Amino acid sequence: MIQTITISLERFEALKAALPAITREHLTDVYGISETTWTKLRKGEPIKLKTWERIQARLARRIQTTPSNFETARSEAA
Numbered sequence: 001m002i003q004t005i006t007i008s009l010e011r012f013e014a015l016k017a018a019l020p021a022i023t024r025e026h027l028t029d030v031y032g033i034s035e036t037t038w039t040k041l042r043k044g045e046p047i048k049l050k051t052w053e054r055i056q057a058r059l060a061r062r063i064q065t066t067p068s069n070f071e072t073a074r075s076e077a078a
Contacts, residue, residue: 004046012041018059030062031055 019026027038032054040047 003049005049005052006044006046007041007052009044012044015041015055015059018062031058 015031016022019030022038024035027033027035033051037047037051
């Protein structure tokens, strides 16, 4: 049986906030998901657990490789 997960609205909003824009290209580049999966997340429908794990892994990598706003502001002020 395929394991699924349904995420909260708060988690969805956090995912949405991390996207430069909600386009097919950004969904694929940032999270590795399709527009269909994004629609399921937005509607609060279940997605495969494996897909959710991939989204989390990609988001974690993005956070590690992107300087924080504080670091960016600090280096611009120097």
